[in-house]
Amino acid sequence: MTYPTAMVLQALAAGHRYGFEIATAVGLRPGAVYQILHRLEEARLVSGAWEDPREARSEGRPSRRYYRLGRAAEPLVTEARRRFPDLTAAPGREAFGAR
Amino acid sequence: MIGPKRPRWLAALARLVPEDRRGDWLREWHAELTRIAREAASSGAPFGRRIRVRLAAGLGAFEDALGMGRRARARATWLRDLRVAARGLWRSPSFTLVAVTTLALGIGANAAIYSVTRSALLRPLPFRAPEQLVDVRLSFQNRHSGAEHPIPASEPEFLELRADLGVDLAGYWTGDVNLGGAEQPLRVSAAFVTANFLDLLGAAPALGRGFRTGEDLPGNTGVVVLSHGLWIRAFAGDPGAVGREVTLNGRAVTVVGVLPEAFVFPERPVDLLQPNPLDPVAPGGRSSHYLTMIGRLEPGSTIAASQARATDLAARWSEEYPGRHGVSPDHPVTLVSLRESMVGEVRASLLLLLGVVGLVLLIASANVASLVLMRIEHRQPETELRLALGAGARGVARPFLAESAILAVVGAALGLAVAAGAIGVLERFGPAELTRLGKIRIDLAVLGFTVTATGLACLVFGLMPVASGLRAAVAGRLRDGVRTATGGTARARLRQALVVTEITLAVLLVIGAGLLIKSFAKLRAMEPGFDPAGVVTMDLSLNSTDYPDAAAVFGFHEALAERLERLPGVVAAGAIRVLPFTGTPGLESMKPADRAIDPDQYWNAQYQVVSPGTLEALGVPLLEGRGLTPSDRPGAPAVALVNRAMADEFWPGASPIGRTVKFGTPSTATPVLTIVGVVGDVRQSGYRAAGAPQIYLPRGQASAIYGGLGTRFATLVVRSALPPAAAMAALREVVRELDPRLPIANLSTMSRVMAGSVTDERFLAGLVAVFSGLALTLGAVGVGGIVAYAVERRTRELGLRIALGAGRSGILLGILRGALGLAVAGALGGTLLGLATARLLERHLFGVGTADPTVFLAAPLVLTAAALGAALLPAVRATRIDPIEAMRVE
Numbered sequence: 001m002t003y004p005t006a007m008v009l010q011a012l013a014a015g016h017r018y019g020f021e022i023a024t025a026v027g028l029r030p031g032a033v034y035q036i037l038h039r040l041e042e043a044r045l046v047s048g049a050w051e052d053p054r055e056a057r058s059e060g061r062p063s064r065r066y067y068r069l070g071r072a073a074e075p076l077v078t079e080a081r082r083r084f085p086d087l088t089a090a091p092g093r094e095a096f097g098a099r
Numbered sequence: 100m101i102g103p104k105r106p107r108w109l110a111a112l113a114r115l116v117p118e119d120r121r122g123d124w125l126r127e128w129h130a131e132l133t134r135i136a137r138e139a140a141s142s143g144a145p146f147g148r149r150i151r152v153r154l155a156a157g158l159g160a161f162e163d164a165l166g167m168g169r170r171a172r173a174r175a176t177w178l179r180d181l182r183v184a185a186r187g188l189w190r191s192p193s194f195t196l197v198a199v200t201t202l203a204l205g206i207g208a209n210a211a212i213y214s215v216t217r218s219a220l221l222r223p224l225p226f227r228a229p230e231q232l233v234d235v236r237l238s239f240q241n242r243h244s245g246a247e248h249p250i251p252a253s254e255p256e257f258l259e260l261r262a263d264l265g266v267d268l269a270g271y272w273t274g275d276v277n278l279g280g281a282e283q284p285l286r287v288s289a290a291f292v293t294a295n296f297l298d299l300l301g302a303a304p305a306l307g308r309g310f311r312t313g314e315d316l317p318g319n320t321g322v323v324v325l326s327h328g329l330w331i332r333a334f335a336g337d338p339g340a341v342g343r344e345v346t347l348n349g350r351a352v353t354v355v356g357v358l359p360e361a362f363v364f365p366e367r368p369v370d371l372l373q374p375n376p377l378d379p380v381a382p383g384g385r386s387s388h389y390l391t392m393i394g395r396l397e398p399g400s401t402i403a404a405s406q407a408r409a410t411d412l413a414a415r416w417s418e419e420y421p422g423r424h425g426v427s428p429d430h431p432v433t434l435v436s437l438r439e440s441m442v443g444e445v446r447a448s449l450l451l452l453l454g455v456v457g458l459v460l461l462i463a464s465a466n467v468a469s470l471v472l473m474r475i476e477h478r479q480p481e482t483e484l485r486l487a488l489g490a491g492a493r494g495v496a497r498p499f500l501a502e503s504a505i506l507a508v509v510g511a512a513l514g515l516a517v518a519a520g521a522i523g524v525l526e527r528f529g530p531a532e533l534t535r536l537g538k539i540r541i542d543l544a545v546l547g548f549t550v551t552a553t554g555l556a557c558l559v560f561g562l563m564p565v566a567s568g569l570r571a572a573v574a575g576r577l578r579d580g581v582r583t584a585t586g587g588t589a590r591a592r593l594r595q596a597l598v599v600t601e602i603t604l605a606v607l608l609v610i611g612a613g614l615l616i617k618s619f620a621k622l623r624a625m626e627p628g629f630d631p632a633g634v635v636t637m638d639l640s641l642n643s644t645d646y647p648d649a650a651a652v653f654g655f656h657e658a659l660a661e662r663l664e665r666l667p668g669v670v671a672a673g674a675i676r677v678l679p680f681t682g683t684p685g686l687e688s689m690k691p692a693d694r695a696i697d698p699d700q701y702w703n704a705q706y707q708v709v710s711p712g713t714l715e716a717l718g719v720p721l722l723e724g725r726g727l728t729p730s731d732r733p734g735a736p737a738v739a740l741v742n743r744a745m746a747d748e749f750w751p752g753a754s755p756i757g758r759t760v761k762f763g764t765p766s767t768a769t770p771v772l773t774i775v776g777v778v779g780d781v782r783q784s785g786y787r788a789a790g791a792p793q794i795y796l797p798r799g800q801a802s803a804i805y806g807g808l809g810t811r812f813a814t815l816v817v818r819s820a821l822p823p824a825a826a827m828a829a830l831r832e833v834v835r836e837l838d839p840r841l842p843i844a845n846l847s848t849m850s851r852v853m854a855g856s857v858t859d860e861r862f863l864a865g866l867v868a869v870f871s872g873l874a875l876t877l878g879a880v881g882v883g884g885i886v887a888y889a890v891e892r893r894t895r896e897l898g899l900r901i902a903l904g905a906g907r908s909g910i911l912l913g914i915l916r917g918a919l920g921l922a923v924a925g926a927l928g929g930t931l932l933g934l935a936t937a938r939l940l941e942r943h944l945f946g947v948g949t950a951d952p953t954v955f956l957a958a959p960l961v962l963t964a965a966a967l968g969a970a971l972l973p974a975v976r977a978t979r980i981d982p983i984e985a986m987r988v989e
Contacts, residue, residue, distance in 0.1 A: 020131050020156075030131070030155065031162025038167055048123075061137070062130040065123070 004028055006080035008036045009069070012046065013077045017066040037067055045073040105129050108157075115164040117171035124167070128160045176497070184501035194474060195506070197880070198467045202510025202556065204873060205463030207517025208456040210541065210549045214522055216449045218539040219532060220442050225361050227301020228395075233402060234365075234440035235260065235268065235392040235409070236433045239686075249433075250686075252390045254382035256416075260432070263412050265397065266405050269296040270377075270390035273369055274812070277640050277842055278333065280345035285333055286638065286844035289347070290364060291375035297324070299395050300365075306330075307341035307356030315374035321352045322374065327360040329370040347373065348811070349642025363535060365393060365441055385420065388685075393437060402434045409434060445532040447942060448863045454939075455611065455870050458604045460552060462877045464559035465604075467506065469597040469881060472564035472590060473888050475499060482569065496565050503561030511553040515541065518549075530859045567593050594888075598881045599925045605871070605878035606929020606962045607936070612871035613954035614940055614947055615864040621946035622860060627853065628781035629679065630718030633670070634818050634849035635826045636678055639834070639841065641811045649802035652811055653733060655837065656710055656798055659815075660729075662833045664712075668821040669829075673713025674798065674813035676706075680856045681814070683784045689794070691749050692759040692771045704745050704792035705783060706762075708801040708813070714740070714778055716818040717849075724756045724776030731797035737804060738797065739772040742780045745792035760794070762804060769804055772796070785856045787945060816849075823848045863943060875965055878925070883969030886918050890977045897977050898985020907978040914977050918970035919963070926959030933958070 007026040016022045023033040040046040048065045056063040069077065109128060116124045135156045139149040188195040223229055239250040251272065252260065261268040271292040278285045290296075294315040303309065304324060314322055325333075325340065334340035343354050352373065375390075377383075396405060413431030435443075475482070485495050522539045533539065567590060646652045656674055663672035677684040686703045711727045722743060731738050739760065746755040755774045762769040772794075780790040796804055798813075815834075819826045827846050834841055854861075890897070897910060937949035947954075 018131070019127070020134065023159075029162070030159030032159075034159060034163035035166040038163060039170065042170065048127075050126075056130075061133055062126065064130045064134075065127040 001076070001080060001083065003084060004032055005036050005040075006084040008033055008040070009073065009077050009080045010084070012067060012069045012073075017068070018064050019067075022067075040073070041067070045070050045076065106132070109160060112161055112164045115168040117167060120167065124164070128163070132156055132160070177501070180497045180501040181505065184498055184505055187498070188502060188505060191474075194470060198470055198506050198560075199509050199513060201463045201466050201877060202506060202553075202560075203513035203517050205456075205460035205556065206511050206514025206549060206553055207521060208870060208873070209453075209460050209552050210514055210518035210545055211521035211525065212449070212452045212456045213548045214518060214539050214541055214545045215525055215529070215533055216453055217542070217544060218537060219535065220446055220449060222536045224438055224441065225302075225363050225536065226437075228398075229438065230436070231396045231398065232300070232437035233266065233394045233396060233405070233434045234437050235264070235266070235394045236435065236440075237388070238431060238433055239388075251388045252392055253385050253388050254377055254390065255385050256388075257377075257390045257392060258379055258382055259412060260392070260409065264394065264405055264408055265400065266394035266434075267295070267299055267397075268392055268394045269293045269299040270375070270392050271296060272375065272389045272391060273364075273366060275638065275640060275844065276347045276371075277349070277642055278329075278345060278347060278371070279349065279642075279840070280343070280351075284840050284842045286640065286842035287329060287333075287370035288368070290369040290372050292372050293377060293390075294374050296372070296393075299393065302358065302362050304356035305359040306338060307354070309356055310372075310374050315377050317376040317378050320374040320376050321350075322355045323347065323352045324356040324358060324372045325354060326358050326362065326364075326368075326370050326372075328368075330357045346642070346644070347371075348640065349644030361537070363537075365437060366391065367531070394434070402436065406432075406434045441535065442532065444859070445530060448859065451863070451939065451943070452866055452870075455608060455867055458608055459870050459874055459877075460556055461559070462601045462604050462874050464556040465597045465601045466877050466881050466884075467556075467560035468564045469594050469601075469884065471499065471503060471560055472567070472594055472597070473884070474502075475564060475569070476590060492569060496569055499565045499569075500561060503557060503565070507553050507557045507561065510556075511549055514553075515546075515549060518545075529862050532859075564593070594885055595921060598878075598885050598921050599928065601874075601878045601881045602922055602925020602962055602966060603928035603932060605874035606926050606959050607932050608867070608871035608874040609958040609961060610929065610933035610937065610954055611940060612864070612868045613958050614937065614944060614949070614951060615860075615867050617951060617954060618944040618947045619857070619860050619864040622786045622857060625782065625786045625946075627679065627786070628719060628779050631849035631853055633820065633823075634716060634718070634816060635823055635830060635847070636817075636849055636852060637815045637827075637830055637834070637846045638844040639674065639813050639815055640844075641841070643811065645838070645840070646811065650733070652802075653799050656813070657729075659833065659837055660710060660712060662837065663815075663817060663830075666817075666819070666829050666833065668819045668826070670818040670820065671712045671715035672815070672817040673710040673716050674815050675710075675713050675717075676708040676813060677783070678814040678816070678852065679717070679781050679783050680785050680853050683788075687762055689760050689762045692761040694750075702749070704741075704794045707793060707795045708798050709795050710798040710813075713816055714795065716816040717781075718818065719781055720779040722777045722779060723754065724774070726776055726778075727795070727797045732799040733803060735800070737770045737772045737800050738775045740776040740778050740795040741774050742778055742790075742793040742795075744780050744790040745794060746774075746777050748792050772804065786853075814845075860943075860945075875962060878962060879965040879969040882918050882921060882966040883973065885921070886914060886970040887973035887976075889917070890914065890973045893977075894980055894985050898980045898982040901980060901985075902982035911974050911978050914974040915967060915970055918966055918974070922963040922966035925966075926963050929962070930955060930959050 007028060008022055011022040011025050014025075016025050019034050019037060020030055022028075022037070023030040026033075037046060037048075041048055046067050047070050048067050051063045051066055053063045105125065109125065109132070113121050113125045132153075135153055139152055142149070144152075224232070226232060235252075236249040237252050237256065239248055252270065257268070257270050260266075269292065271290050273288060273290045275286055276289045278287045292310070292315075294310040294312055297304070297309040305327065307324070309324060310322065313319055323345065330336060330340060334343075340354050341356060344351050345354060346352070358372075394405070396402065409432035416431070482495050519541060522541070526534055526539055570589065641652055641655060646655060659674070660672060663669055666672075684705045684707050687706045688703050689706075690702045709727065711729050711731065714721070714726060723746075724740075727738070727740065741749070741755055741760075749755065749760065750758055755777060758774050759771045760774065761771050778795070781793065782788040783791070783793065815830065817826060817830055819829075821829065827848075831843055831846060834843060900910065901907070933955060934950060941949050
């Protein structure tokens with residue numbers, strides 16, 4: 001498991017749900033995060049689902065795709081935490097400074 | 100659509116994403132980019148930073164699209180490669196068939212032997228904390244040969260060991276008994292155990308109870324625990340069997356429990372357990388050795404600590420009973436882990452077989468590797484074209500690797516089927532130890548082993564030739580236009596190396612098989628001391644209620660002898676206490692009664708009890724004096740026959756006829772026996788048995804001589820001119836007429852009894868022979884294949900030579916010379932390897948040295964001949980090449 005994959009897994013486990021949120025939380029390039037998310041999704045370790053369009057409409061933006069860890073990913077998260085501990089304990093960064 | 104319009108560049112980028120995911124991808128990135136744009140607008144950050152963030156987001160989309168596209172293409176390529184490979188294999192049925200069969204046999208042999216090894220060696224013993232269980236053995240040293248062999252303990256020895264060893268100790272002995280009171284009378288195997296036996300093993304009965312403390316005191320032993328098998332067989336699995344009264348050898352006992360199905364008796368399967376009467380206050384004689392011992396170490400205690408105490412105790416024995424014990428001074432009492440004692444014997448054979456099948460798989464892999472290599476060469480033009488068109492090394496290797504992967508998977512699947520079949524055969528014909536701990540199964544571990552073995556084989560037959568073959572293909576492209584007759588030298592060398600390796604390993608295996616087969620043949624050719632042809636045998640045990648005393652037992656045997664003699668075709672008939680090749684009769688201490696000898700010296704001989712006609716039926720030659728006759732009855736002067744070994748040892752240089760011998764010690768109240776005849780030595784316990792002193796007592800006088808022990812048990816021996824089946828039927832009929840309640844047991848021919856005594860040796864020699872035959876075939880096929888290929892490649896050249904007037908015999912010899920070179924190189928390598936490793940076989944060999952010249956000469960010759968034979972066909976084909984046709988071959 002690579003370091004970026006471990007970070008993405010831990011971010012998902014910590015409750016971050018979509019690509020840019022994860023990217024800003026762990027400080028990785030959005031492209032790298034999406035690649036990892038899509039690879040995990042192809043391997044059925046992560047599942048993506050569309051946000052309720054009504055919610056998006058109420059905020060006047062397109063629906064987001066939210067990612068959730070699948071059950072099969074649980075051992076991977078444990079492994080990620082073992083090998084790269086406390087990544088999610090680090091303060092998240094936002095693209096434009098303060099959250 | 101919510102939010103701003105989707106940018107066109109994003110839609111263009113989406114083309115990189117595989118179609119099935121394109122829609123989602125677009126929507127997702129549109130949402131993200133929209134969010135970034137809005138956040139940038141509302142963040143108040145400087146313009147440069149806003150642009151940088153939006154640019155980074157756009158690049159992210161690009162990166163993601165590229166990645167998804169690349170992965171999809173890789174998947175599609177692999178799928179396409181597999182499809183192409185499968186089609187290619189389908190179109191070359193002979194290549195596929197040979198490769199898959201070779202792999203399946205190699206993998207199957209490995210999976211089967213590994214399954215057997217796992218079941219027989221690696222499974223935990225089915226007892227509580229089995230690592231604490233030990234086999235406690237007394238070792239007896241033969242005064243004459245110095246050889247040591249284990250003997251059971253006597254009652255006083257058992258009690259002293261139990262008190263001193265610091266080990267919980269149980270004892271048992273096994274024998275056959277007549278079971279009555281069930282559906283029908285049955286001859287069953289029984290273990291007579293100390294009352295703590297089941298508790299010590301930690302085996303709780305599935306039904307009822309085990310034995311209670313004190314149930315092994317004389318007079319209290321009227322209880323019995325059934326095995327699961329007997330409970331099903333004799334009581335149809337009726338839970339009401341517990342509490343029922345049955346008879347054992349005519350004596351009433353109560354069934355108190357039934358053992359669980361998984362219970363395994365340590366030494367051999369038994370049908371029931373009964374307490375063995377043992378009085379701790381007044382134990383039996385010190386020279387009556389019959390209790391086999393199992394101990395349980397205290398938790399935390401070690402074998403070594405208990406071993407030290409046992410050695411001290413044995414030292415005390417030899418002081419207190421000097422010259423009496425005969426226990427070995429070096430290993431008087433030995434503690435061995437129970438696992439070692441249960442599976443130690445079969446372990447060596449199985450580990451050897453694992454090595455053998457490992458080599459077979461290596462040979463199979465080398466064979467397939469050389470086939471794959473030829474295939475690569477065959478398709479070199481295609482490969483070169485692909486390289487020329489810009490395919491990378493990985494690209495051109497992939498189709499071949501895909502073929503190897505398919506071969507491996509199909510080979511492994513078929514291999515498991517082969518293993519399943521082989522396991523059935525092994526269970527049926529292999530030694531009983533293989534299934535001692537339960538049925539042989541193909542489980543997850545075996546699957547794991549198979550996958551690993553296949554993976555390793557795949558490295559040999561898949562990667563190696565592909566890597567080497569393609570290197571040559573690249574080189575071939577560089578030397579564009581240059582055509583060599585037999586393809587690249589590197590490839591040719593690899594191919595030759597593979598074939599030489601195959602032959603080397605095959606010679607090694609054939610040497611191993613040759614040594615084992617020769618050893619087995621030597622064993623079977625050992626003169627047993629009797630003539631088994633035409634002899635049928637049957638076990639007999641008379642109940643103590645129906646035959647309460649020695650007179651009744653003798654009466655039965657007299658009546659039986661009379662009826663047997665009247666049977667048409669019967670040459671001679673009798674009954675013997677322990678049939679040769681089924682075990683050792685006890686050693687009894689005895690001394691010449693008419694010579695002054697050192698009172699502390701320990702003399703002994705195996706004693707047999709026979710009725711008149713027994714030795715004649717077995718065909719044991721009478722060398723001197725007379726045989727036993729019906730007049731050697733109770734009350735008549737006590738006589739005995741001795742064998743040659745006993746005559747030479749007790750009365751060296753003199754005739755023993757008319758000399759006397761006394762059982763036990765001078766103070767024992769046994770009559771003095773007069774020797775009336777000398778017979779030949781019989782290998783009592785089997786082919787390997789050395790000539791030991793043996794004495795034969797007449798059945799009618801045995802009880803007067805040593806108190807009637809064991810006279811109820813006997814094996815009938817009948818020599819007849821009838822076919823075995825007819826003789827056995829007649830024997831059964833005669834016994835039934837005399838006493839219909841007697842169970843018939845172990846009705847067999849003497850030859851079959853003898854064959855059964857070498858099951859282990861036959862198993863090992865047979866399997867190694869089968870595997871080496873396989874290796875030999877593969878090796879020969881390998882040589883044949885390489886020659887055929889070379890002929891095909893050289894068609895043009897050979898045709899030219901024929902056209903130029905070369906003699907056909909010259910061509911034939913030239914091709915055969917090439918094959919001979921490979922065969923000789925392999926044969927030489929195999930012989931050297933054999934000389935270096937044959938020591939591993941030493942413990943399995945009998946009467947054959949590990950450097951047996953016949954075997955070491957024959958094995959390489961056989962392989963060379965087989966290789967030349969395989970090369971002959973393509974070589975002859977080469978001589979028939981039509982020069983005109985050959986010129987047209989590209």
